[in-house]
Amino acid sequence: MKTLAKWSVDDYHRMIQAGILQTRRVELLRGEIVEMSPETPIHYTTAKQGAKYLETLLAGKAEVRFNGPITLADSEPEPDIAVVRLPESTYCNRHPHPEDIFWLVEVAQTSLKQDLSIKTAIYAAAEIPEYWVASLSTMQVTIFRQPIAGQYKQRTTVQDGSIIPLAFENVAVSVKRLLAQTSS
Template structure:
């Protein structure tokens, strides 16, 4: 559509069930969170393709651009074609103005496609929502971790997520290190405090 002049290059859009949906502009907190996710995944030496704000092809005429996705390793790094849901190990979305869309619409689409794990970073409340075990159009397990959590509560949550679904084989337990880094970012980033 950009080639036809319908959309300009600066338009950020997703294709959702055949409809073009304009995405929210990326603000500084959002960009900082995506950068922190990317840095944390690289620091953990994760054995996966780190896919940052690039398209993933879903069924039902849907093409989403998650903020960060971990994909199964592939020699061509998906140059031969966009990844599909079976290639996705984990999706992370950072949300401030897009919270309702990411929490409702995207969670439904990710669950329906069978994405095993979806993490939503709620920048307005400094909360990480971890969605697991898709069933139909929803996730059956959801856990929240907030920046103000006590050390014992964090240890308890980390123990629960010691082996996140996405980390069983492909990521060799690095998910815990990533979770620790992301929570450290949410807890310490001055821009996320009000």
């Protein structure tokens, strides 16, 4: 049986700085450099509109990052949306770490299986308090909460109504708006 060489986050950063990964759309997941799924127009548009919507809801409360990396112990994934602590200047010299993150959102079309399995396990192991997967095929959002021992203990799927994020009990996120189904 062959053992794959695992890369550390520092190794990954050195490869990026050296330009080795410049032409590749990759992310580091559990020490492995993994090709990212190609973004379809609907995926990109939904994620971008979702980020803009969350920016309006969370103005002055949190920084909403779009398609940017986060740094975990053995991974550096690039969630579609990361809602992180202010001030934004905190991230001038580093990407957000688990303690900076309120919640993450992955918009899934071709990546649904990976987002519901591998990324869920990675985010739970990093104790990200909340993780949402917005499925473009079912137009539903699956909400993961309560990370304990590398697994989320709570999983809820919603198709309409609002989601109240754990970090902001006075903010109601419309499922339809997050999925870019309406502009109202």
